[in-house]
Amino acid sequence: MSNNNIQWIAYKTVLYRELHRIFRIWKQTLLPPAITISLYFLIFGNFIGQRIGQFQGVPYINFIVPGLIMMAVITNSFGNVVASFYGVRFQKNIEEMQVSPMSSAVMLLGYITGGVARGMMIGVIVTFISLFFSKLTIFSLGVTIYTMVLTSTLFALAGLINAIFAKSFDDTTIVLNFVLTPLTYLGGVFYSIKMLPPIWKKISLLNPILHLVSIFRYGFLGIADVPVYETLTGLTLLIIALGIWTHWLLKKGVGIRT
Amino acid sequence: MTTAIKIQDLRKIYSNDFEALKGINLSVEKGEFFGLLGPNGAGKSTIIGIICSLVSKTSGDVKIAGYDIEKNPTEAKRKLGVVPQEFNFNIFEHCEHIVINQAGYYGVPRAIAKARAKILFEELGLTDKSHVAAGKLSGGLKRRLMIARALIHEPEILILDEPTAGVDIALRRSMWQYISGLNQKGLTVILTTHYLEEAEALCNRLAIIDQGRIIADSPTQELLQKLHSETIILYGEFPEIIPELVGFSLRKIDDQTLEVDLLNQQSIDIVMAHLSHHNIPIHRMKNKANRLEEMFVRLVEEAHVQ
Structure with missing residues (x-):
């Protein structure tokens, strides 16, 4: 059997195992984000949104739907990989993969695809739920899907890096709770940065999540606070750079080999 | 007889400057039942860890069935099956999944892996545990599961790192009977154990390691005659x-x-x-x-x- 065949079967196995994990613990992986985001739609979109009325030329609920979908995609693609990879490190069953001929590139791809799959699944579920609260419009399907794939890839990679360096379970929640969640809330999910004073507008532009939310919203509504195609190109390059670094970390055995 | 594992001038210095291996030279021939003995902290687990790619070596060469573990990792790793000292599987996964997934990591197609797992589970008395979460197994059954997992890709060399620690006598005997049978069919077995009577009974060749150095390496009977x-x-x-x-x-x-x-x-x-x-x-x-x-x-x- 050729090495390519071995690596292909190994990749399918990691992906199968990751998907199996997502569905095995669906009450932890798929249900909570659906409930949380439904509450956001209900409270911010319906109750408060009806009082706000139109926002940047669209109903407020329509304005916040893309940001809320993005929020769910980010936290779930990140959370899936950080929990799964730290779990195999903690239980030492990462050794099952280390002793095998599976390459570090396949290990990387397997986990990232698992994270992207969970992010996309949640994205689809939340989008479906949003239909109960708003009339969905798609301005550019290509930008919408591409942004969702890139975002889940970026945060799956971030989750993997977090899991590689984590020394305890506490370390796996710090980034999510103290970095990603605040950045998401400050990333223009519920407002446009055009409303902010100039200094806060400039500071907000340093927040990468703002750019993601903004171009994702462009995909739905055709309105954005940042240049769309430049952001997509930058995001793609960032993913390539992070992917190369993460592969190097796995190949060197950082966090997984003494 | 050809060489299953060849280790030359293997050294390992950990990040805390502890020198675990001080130039190990070791050779295990194909078909041997080889015992690696030594007191706690002697370097046994470090050698096994390096052979299995779980520990990085500082210098030296390790070849498995003629393949260098760094230059030809895919070929080298395919020859090896490992039963580690500690339980290291996902305790929430079903036994069958653990074994079939392990086969997948080695490039064994799922249908073939399923058929092999069925046979291994029958041989090791795990058939009725196929769909039980691994964490719910008794200590002895967990050991058997690790043996099944190590054999699923049909390796030429099996490494057993203290496999009978904490295992009752009846199970230990049945486990050795099974492993000896595989050895007689041509499987090379490398065993580390604290049970010296076990090593004397099973191994046709022994090496003793102490403080990172091999202090004895010869056929068991030759060693005992000394x-x-x-x-x-x-x-x-x-x-x-x-x-x-x-x-x-x-x-x-x-x-x-x-x-x-x-x-x-x-x-x-x-x-x-x-x-x-x-x-x-x-x-x-x-x-x-x-x-x-x-x-x-x-x-x-x-x-x-x-």
Whole structure:
């Protein structure tokens, strides 16, 4: 059997195992984000949104739907990989993969695809739920899907890096709770940065999540606070750079080999 | 006979500057049942870790079936199956999934892996546990599951790192019977164990490691022949004074117990005949200590003196 065949079967196995994990613990992986985001739609979109009325030329609920979908995609693609990879490190069953001929590139791809799959699944579920609260419009399907794939890839990679360096379970929640969640809330999910004073507008532009939310919203509504195609190109390059670094970390055995 | 594992000048210095391996040279031939013995912290697990790519070496070469573990990792790893010392599977996963996934990591298609898992589970008495979460198995069954997992890709070499630690006697025997059977069919087995009687009974070749150095490496019987003497305990009914036997050291422990030191060239028959001649009945006898244990302790003590 050729090495390519071995690596292909190994990749399918990691992906199968990751998907199996997502569905095995669906009450932890798929249900909570659906409930949380439904509450956001209900409270911010319906109750408060009806009082706000139109926002940047669209109903407020329509304005916040893309940001809320993005929020769910980010936290779930990140959370899936950080929990799964730290779990195999903690239980030492990462050794099952280390002793095998599976390459570090396949290990990387397997986990990232698992994270992207969970992010996309949640994205689809939340989008479906949003239909109960708003009339969905798609301005550019290509930008919408591409942004969702890139975002889940970026945060799956971030989750993997977090899991590689984590020394305890506490370390796996710090980034999510103290970095990603605040950045998401400050990333223009519920407002446009055009409303902010100039200094806060400039500071907000340093927040990468703002750019993601903004171009994702462009995909739905055709309105954005940042240049769309430049952001997509930058995001793609960032993913390539992070992917190369993460592969190097796995190949060197950082966090997984003494 | 060709070489299954060849280790040359292997050194390992951990990040805390501890030098675990100080230039190990070791060779395991195909088809051997090879034992690697040593006290705690001697370097056994580091060697196994490096062979299995779980520990990075500082310098030296390791070849598995002729393939360098760094230059040809895919080929080298395919030859190897590993049963680690500690349970290292996902305790929430079903036993069958654990084994089939492991096959997948080695490039074995799922349908073939399923068929192999069925056979292995039957042989190892795990059939009724196929769909049970691994964490719910008893300690002995977890060990068997790790053996099934290590064999699923049909390796040429099986590494067993302290596989019977904490396993009851009946299970240990059945496990060894199974592994010995595989060895007789051509599987090379490398065993690290603390149970020296186990190593003496199973291994046809032994290496002893201490403080990061190999202090003995030879066929088991050859190693045991280096013992100059052994002590036999005789149980019987002994008089107040034991009649002297020239050239032999006899020590009365109590009225029912007598210890005899036998040099290599001396036979216990002479002692038995002597006691019988003086109408001293002997009911049974046994070795005071396991022969390999004596050898092991002596070699380690000598290494520490040097």
